Amino acid sequence: MSEKAALSPIVKALLAELRERLNAKYRQRVALGAKIDGPSWLRYVEQYIAPVVEVVHASNPDRSKETLLALYDVGLDLSALGHFNEVGGSLRVIELWRDAFPAIAPIVSLNPRMVIGSLSNAVLYLNQWSSNKTESWLNMLQRLGPACQSADQLLNLGKFLGWTSGFAHMRQAALKIADALPAELLCSTLAIPGKVAESTVRDLIQELATNPWANLSDRSGTPTITEVRRCGNFRGLDGEFLRPPKSYLSDGRIHITDGHQRWQLHADRFGYTLYRVDNQDTSSTSKNSPSIASDGSIRWDTLKSYRPDLSQSSSQSFDGTTLAVTIPTSYHVFLFARQAS
Amino acid sequence: MFRDFLKRVSAAPTNPSAKVVPKEFDIAELYQGPIQLDAVGAKTELPLDEKLRQAYFWIINHAIISPFYDIEYNEGPPQTFKFGDRANEVVLPSGQSYCSFVLMPLLTFAVRAKCLLVGGPGRGKTSSAVLMGVMAGYSIRDVRRAIQKGQPQMTIADLLGSPLPSDLIKAQSVDQIGIAWRKWLSMRVKIIDEYNRIPTRTQSALLTLMADNYAELYDQTFECPDSAWYLTANDDAGGGTYQVIEALRDRIDIVVKALHFNCRFLSDLLDRIEGGLRPEEMVPSEIIFTEEESNRLHREIRELPIPATILRRLEFFASQFEYCEVAATQFEYKTKDTVKLSAIDWHQVTSQETGKDKLKDIGSQTKNGISVRAIMTTLSFVKALAYFRGSAEVSLEDLRQILPFVLHDKLVQDPDCPFFETANNASLRSDKVTWIRTMFDMACAEYDRLQLDKDDAVTKLSEQFEHGLDGVSEAEVRKRLIEIERLLKSWSGSRKFYGYMYDDVLKLKYLHQRYANYLRWLSWKQQ
Numbered sequence: 001m002s003e004k005a006a007l008s009p010i011v012k013a014l015l016a017e018l019r020e021r022l023n024a025k026y027r028q029r030v031a032l033g034a035k036i037d038g039p040s041w042l043r044y045v046e047q048y049i050a051p052v053v054e055v056v057h058a059s060n061p062d063r064s065k066e067t068l069l070a071l072y073d074v075g076l077d078l079s080a081l082g083h084f085n086e087v088g089g090s091l092r093v094i095e096l097w098r099d100a101f102p103a104i105a106p107i108v109s110l111n112p113r114m115v116i117g118s119l120s121n122a123v124l125y126l127n128q129w130s131s132n133k134t135e136s137w138l139n140m141l142q143r144l145g146p147a148c149q150s151a152d153q154l155l156n157l158g159k160f161l162g163w164t165s166g167f168a169h170m171r172q173a174a175l176k177i178a179d180a181l182p183a184e185l186l187c188s189t190l191a192i193p194g195k196v197a198e199s200t201v202r203d204l205i206q207e208l209a210t211n212p213w214a215n216l217s218d219r220s221g222t223p224t225i226t227e228v229r230r231c232g233n234f235r236g237l238d239g240e241f242l243r244p245p246k247s248y249l250s251d252g253r254i255h256i257t258d259g260h261q262r263w264q265l266h267a268d269r270f271g272y273t274l275y276r277v278d279n280q281d282t283s284s285t286s287k288n289s290p291s292i293a294s295d296g297s298i299r300w301d302t303l304k305s306y307r308p309d310l311s312q313s314s315s316q317s318f319d320g321t322t323l324a325v326t327i328p329t330s331y332h333v334f335l336f337a338r339q340a341s
Numbered sequence: 342m343f344r345d346f347l348k349r350v351s352a353a354p355t356n357p358s359a360k361v362v363p364k365e366f367d368i369a370e371l372y373q374g375p376i377q378l379d380a381v382g383a384k385t386e387l388p389l390d391e392k393l394r395q396a397y398f399w400i401i402n403h404a405i406i407s408p409f410y411d412i413e414y415n416e417g418p419p420q421t422f423k424f425g426d427r428a429n430e431v432v433l434p435s436g437q438s439y440c441s442f443v444l445m446p447l448l449t450f451a452v453r454a455k456c457l458l459v460g461g462p463g464r465g466k467t468s469s470a471v472l473m474g475v476m477a478g479y480s481i482r483d484v485r486r487a488i489q490k491g492q493p494q495m496t497i498a499d500l501l502g503s504p505l506p507s508d509l510i511k512a513q514s515v516d517q518i519g520i521a522w523r524k525w526l527s528m529r530v531k532i533i534d535e536y537n538r539i540p541t542r543t544q545s546a547l548l549t550l551m552a553d554n555y556a557e558l559y560d561q562t563f564e565c566p567d568s569a570w571y572l573t574a575n576d577d578a579g580g581g582t583y584q585v586i587e588a589l590r591d592r593i594d595i596v597v598k599a600l601h602f603n604c605r606f607l608s609d610l611l612d613r614i615e616g617g618l619r620p621e622e623m624v625p626s627e628i629i630f631t632e633e634e635s636n637r638l639h640r641e642i643r644e645l646p647i648p649a650t651i652l653r654r655l656e657f658f659a660s661q662f663e664y665c666e667v668a669a670t671q672f673e674y675k676t677k678d679t680v681k682l683s684a685i686d687w688h689q690v691t692s693q694e695t696g697k698d699k700l701k702d703i704g705s706q707t708k709n710g711i712s713v714r715a716i717m718t719t720l721s722f723v724k725a726l727a728y729f730r731g732s733a734e735v736s737l738e739d740l741r742q743i744l745p746f747v748l749h750d751k752l753v754q755d756p757d758c759p760f761f762e763t764a765n766n767a768s769l770r771s772d773k774v775t776w777i778r779t780m781f782d783m784a785c786a787e788y789d790r791l792q793l794d795k796d797d798a799v800t801k802l803s804e805q806f807e808h809g810l811d812g813v814s815e816a817e818v819r820k821r822l823i824e825i826e827r828l829l830k831s832w833s834g835s836r837k838f839y840g841y842m843y844d845d846v847l848k849l850k851y852l853h854q855r856y857a858n859y860l861r862w863l864s865w866k867q868q
Contacts, residue, residue, distance in 0.1 A: 028618060074376050081375055121374030159368055173368030 010057045011050045014068050022072055034080035041076070044084050048097040049075055055105035063109035070112035071101075074120055083124070092127045092134045093120060100138055104145035104154065111151035118155055122162070129167060129273060137165035144188050156180050157189070164189050166271025169264075171212065178205045190216060212268030212321055213337040221340035225290075225298050225305035228322070228339060231265065231272045232256065234331040240274055241331050246315035247324040254317050254324045256333055267322060267335055289318040290336070292325050300338060310334060389630075389638045390731050393451060396476060396628035397729070401443050404472055404620035405465045406606050407599075410438040411774070412742045414730075437730075441774075445597040445746055446473055446571060448725040450530070450630075451638050454718065455551060455570035455592060457536075457750070460599025462575055467534055468621060469599075470571035474530040475624045477569075478631060484532070484621075487525035491538035493582050497546045500539075501526065501556045501563075515560045522563045526556055529568045529635065536572040536589075538582040544589055551592045567639075594718040596749035598774075645724045647735040650794060655719065655740060657793065657841055658784040661703050662752065663710030664843035667693040672850075675843065677709050688757065697837050699759045701787075703780040704840035706760050708753040715751040722747055737785070745777040752777065798828050799845045806852055810859050815867075818860050825853045 007015070015022065030036055049071045057064040075084070075097070083090040084097075096119060101108060108115045119141075126134040140161045148154040156177045163174035178186060183198035190204065207214045213228050215221065233239025241258040247265070248255050254265040256274060263274035290300035296311035297304065300323070314328045323336040387395070401407065413419070414436035422431045442458075442465075449456035450473045458466035467488070474484030489500060502522040512518045525531060533539075539547065550556050551570065556563040572593065612618070630638065667690055668679040680690050687708055699705045723743045727735040756770045769776035788794075802825065810818075829849055832842065 024617075027615070077376055117376040118372035120376050122371050124374045125371055155372065159371055162368075162371055170368060170371070 007046060007050050008054050010064070011053050011068075014053065014057075014065060015045075018065065018068065021069070025072060025076060029076050029080055034076070035082075036076065036079050040084070041079055044075060044079060045072070048084070048094075048101075052097075052101045052105045052108065055102050056109040059106040060109055063112070067105075067109045067112040070116050073113070074116045078120060090124070090127065092123045092131060092138060095135070095138050096120065096123045100142040100145070103142045104148070107145060107148050107151060107154045115151050115154060119158060122158055126162065126165075126167065133166040133271065137161050137167075140165060140189065144185060147185055147188075153181065157185060160186075160189055164270050167273055168212075168266035168268050168271050169273045169275050171266065171268055171270075175205065175209050192216060208268075213339050214269065215340045216269075223303065223338045224341050225300050225303050225336055226339040226341065227307075227334060228269070228337045229267050229272055229335040231267060231333040231335060232274060232331060237331075239331060244314065244326065244328055244331055245333055246326050247317040247333060248315065249317040249319065252319060254319045254322060256324075256326075265324065265333065272335075290323045291318070292316055292323070298323070298336060300336075303338065305336075307334075389634060389641060390728050392628060392630070392634075393447065393638070393729050394731070397439070397444060397447055399625060399628055400447070400469075400472060401440055404624075405443055405469055406602070406609050407440050407442045407465065408603055408606060409440045409442065409600050410434065411441050411600075412439040412444060414438050414738060414742075441746060442469065442597055442599055444726075444729070445595055446470065448722055448729060449473075449571070449595060450476065450569045451642055451729070452721045452725045453529075453567045453569045453639060454594040454721065455572070457593045457596045458571060458573045458599055459596060460575070461601075464599035464602065466573040466599050467532070470530075470532045470534075470573065471621045472624065473569060473571060474528070474532060475621055476629055477528075477530045477635065478629050479528065479530065481622050483524075483528075484530070487528055488532045488534050489525065491533060491535040493538060493540060495539050495543050497543055497558070500543055500546055501550075501558055504559055518559045518561070520558050520561050520563070522556065526550075526563055526565050529566055529632070531568050531570045533570070533572045535574060537574045537576070537585050541583055541586060544583070544586050548586065548589045548592065551589065590750060591712070591714065593750065594714075595722065595746050597746060642721075642725050642728045645728050645732075645734065647720065647724065651735055651737055651740055653793070653797070653800065654737060654785060654788060655716070656844075657788050658744075658781055659711045659716055660844035661780075661784060661840035662707050664704055664838075664840040665690065665694070666697075666838065673847065677707075681709065687755070691755065691757075697839055700763075701783075702839055703783050706755060706758045706776075706780065708755050709751075711748065712751060715747055719744060719747045741778060741781055741785075744781050745774040748777050749773050799848055802828075802852055803848065806855065810855075813859070815860065815863050818856050818863065822853060822856050822860070825849050825856070 026036070026038075026041065049068065052071060053064050053068045056067045078084055078093060082088060083093040100119070101116070123134060123138070126137055137158075141158060144157060144161070145154055148157055159170065159177055160174045160181060163170040181189075183196075183201040186201050186205065187196055190201075192201070192204070204214070204216055208216075213226075232241055232245060235242055240261075240263065241256075242260050243258045245256045245258045248257065250264075254267075255277065256263045256265050262277050264277045266273045266275060290298065292298045292307065292310055292313050294312055296308040297306050310325050310327055312327065313325050316323060316325045318324070321337060325334045325336065326332075327334075413432060413434040415434050416436040419435045420433045422433075423429065424431065446456055446458065446469050448454075458469060460466055471481070471484050471488070474487070475481055479487075489495075500523070502520050505519040505521055508518045533547070536544075536547075546556070550565065554565045554567070556565065663676045663678065665675055665677045665680055667675075668677065669675050680687065691705070694705070697705065719740075723735050723740050726743050727739045730739070732739070754770065754773070754776065760766055761770050766779075769779060793800075802821070805821065829846065832846070
């Protein structure tokens, strides 16, 4: 990362034109205690800012100055917070600036301050949950972002991708903004192969709204009880739980506790998140709900399944679409759903 | 349009002890973070108390180098350290504490009061006032142009405006003369720099403006909006070019001292010089109050309750000062005000007083009592302080912290009082903030000793009276009259008589008179 990138004449000219303003911005931050190293900052300008400005200049030269100023401002803030540091920095933030921004630069330039700031914040937010899922989100943004027609559409896409990248707690919000995204973009996001009619895509979204485990590739198959996901792990193995967890129902939603902390479980076909909460109200699952018996047999209406490894479950709860099962000897939460196969 | 650290305000909540709503996921969180965005509505609107705290922390962290925490709050036992032969004590507060030089001007802005900033040159008095102007939504240029700079040649026309020259020639009567009023009169923040350099005659015009909120020229008046006033003075003890008229001084609600510059912060000054930084030009939009917000802020502060127990403590404290036993023969005139109006030498009066312990009696430490205006200011500011801290009601500590700043120029100290002769108290002659706070602590200790929270006969009788006289029987009135007389009789045996008892006796006399009049009316009705 330390090699010096050559600045194009376009960027050099812009930097020369805005020299006083850019220098003042740098000086003000340093004067107020921001720890920004001058030579490092110059390198960041060359590596992360200049490539984006060049792309913007090639597609929409009128927007290049504003884009440069926005990149410079937000870049200084991120640099002051240490996110660009080679040691101890944030790899995902660097990837956003180095790889994603050049790819979506023409859209970024439509509202540079808002898009650059929002997406940088988004990477920092998502990375708190999962670095791998953030990487997936970044890859999708880089791949699908150029198809957006406006900055608002790009930001809506970012929200939708948050859900499909595995941040399941964003599901409801993402479903609400699906109408604001074109069908082609939704198809690509949901990885639906081939050319599909817009009405079909909207139907799929509807189905996902009612059934988080809907099988988008085979919707006509025979339903079976399927283990759809395994959530959580021992904290020492990069998980969340200090003790084998137990599930309970509160406000109609599955919650998990390890005796120390409580989480609301958000899970669907794209992934899961454990959202920390304070609530302690519990309610029991109704008698007619799917359940697992002490011998490991699972009953779901007329469907049956057998999981001897989950016999003697320590807890189980059902929220209408998902059955969560825990056992005393595992740090996982086992999730079952009816799914076409 | 700077998006730098100077533009950054502290993240909410700035006082985490304040109530926090349990967190629910909101998709807007995805795009919120350390990078501040432009979009209107991208951020949820903060409560005004939080906005006020953010303004405070922005000023203290970025704008004014005043690293002092003299308004101390504790949430547990604080650590203390003593230094030197005189055991100078330093307290490390265990709660969120504040710098009076920043907080008091901010509270003045919130309650639209009048604040005097005193201190040597270059300590940020004018800058602090200018910041308040910018926070009220005015441009830095307008605020600077609106500052009234006190100088010996300042005329009333300089201060208020001047008649239109054409009208002076054409007008047939005075009321036909149009006045070009000065723009600053209509602003919600008014700044008078070095007010003690204004000539006495112009001070009188300023007094009308400050006291009655209107300006008058050529029989015409200009009604000013409610505003926060900031006056500055390098030396408030008579060092100005002109003596400040007493009525004008009395209109000042609160006095704040600009503390010295801590040389350990020299590098901050250097950074500002090198960076060409002027904080007042970079006030973040998040801490600028619109006129509507300013009105709402004022209203919300007024609505904050003061518990009856706290109000009673203030009553007890304030009632200590007016009584002067030898001032008159008639009981009602036994006040320091009587002595002052008669122009008798103060020491001649105090030397005759024998009926109390002058080390214990805080009333003997002052030459005057507390005015109604000072009490009203105290009530406004104590509400503002509690509101600023995010409290649901005023606490005793809020009152303890605010009193010294309100009474700083209102209570005139008697430095010859024996109380100041003891070694520990000598420094209180010059340190008025600690002096007033010490007096309040002494009053509270006395209040506790007398167990007035549990057993306060006058409060009980007052509450009984406040229920009204409608339908109260003659027998009941006679019973209450006897109760009052018995209480006065029981007190009359004591040889020591203090200020708070004076107000209590007068209150009992008032109640007695009201009941007696009612009784007379009942007798007439039954005839």
